[in-house]
Amino acid sequence: MITRVDDYLHAVPLSGADAEQVGPFTLFRSTTIWPYYARPVPGSGVTIEPSDVELVRKRCAELEIPLSFEWVVETCPSLGPAAAAAGLEVVQHPLLVLERADCRPVVADARCEVLSADEAVVRQARAVVNLAFGESGTAVGNAGPAERDTAAAQLSDEMVATLRDRVGRGVSVGAGAFTEDGLVAAGTHQPVGSATEIVGVGTLPALRRRGLAAAVTSTLVEHALDNGVDLVLLSAESDAVAAVYERVGFHRIGHTGAAE
Structure with missing residues (x-):
């Protein structure tokens, strides 16, 4: 499972x-408007040294791009100490991962649906x-619908065009939760073959603790499973955030590492 x-x-x-x-490493040189990272080649079994x-x-200095790494800790345990x-x-x-048999749909007091472009x-x-x-x-915060509308208007046209293009190409599928305040929670999954990763799930801070993130995650999982995916994965910010995903049926299999 972790190899997959x-x-x-x-x-x-x-x-x-x-x-x-x-x-x-494989260095992923971005062709879009956000940077990527380097990853150890899967299955290589090498011990990473600081010199690597x-x-x-x-190379990142030559290309004038940020230096960062992402990896699965259990498949490359040497990278963390070498990066440090x-x-x-x-x-x-x-x-965390979820397979079809583990799916537990979550419903919130909101309308959840896959989003258009x-x-x-x-x-x-x-x-x-x-x-x-x-x-x-996961604590209730300050930003609410008014801040959402201001932030939405301030997004660059280039960013919005890139996001819409990814939806159009099917490499990104969004879902959202709607209440009387409009769109209040959202997230994305990124299918590749029969696997996908859920990323960027968030609720307006002022509207947390209502089960909205879990409901959006559930909607993304159901869409993925209905469209040829049989393995869903994600990396949680913290143990508290991981607990939200466990409500939907995810279980922990290891850790992801990041360094920059």
Whole structure:
């Protein structure tokens, strides 16, 4: 299972990046408006050394792109210590998966549905998620519908065009929860073959603790399972956030690592 997850995570950046081999890593050079990262080649079994990290640092400097790494800790346990020794900040997050038999639909007091590529919808969904991650965690916060509308209007046209293009190409599928306040929670899944990853699920901070994130996640899972996917994965920000996903049927299989 974890090998399959690692293979998926190595394939999914290719919808927005070109791959280049740098030592024991694949460096994903972005072809879109956000940066990507380097990953250890799945199945290589190599022990990463600080000197390997320095190879990527040098190449990123040549390309004038940010230096960052992502990986599955259990398949490459040496990368975290090597990255830390090379002076990078290293974090780990719970890695969870869900298979069809484990799916437990969650319903909230909201209308949940797959989102279109309509510009206004894309703007609001992105604004919701940005505000959610701007006030991280699961506690009720400050940003609400008014802040969402302001943030949506301020999104760049380039960002919105990129998001709409990804929806149109089928590499990104969004879902949202709607109440009397409009779109208040949103998230995305990114299918590659028969696997997909749920990313960027967030609720307007002022409207947390209503089960909206779990309901959006459930909608994304149901869409994925109805469209040829049999393995759904995600990386949670924290144990508290992981508990939200466990309500839908996810279970932990390891950790993802990130360094920058």
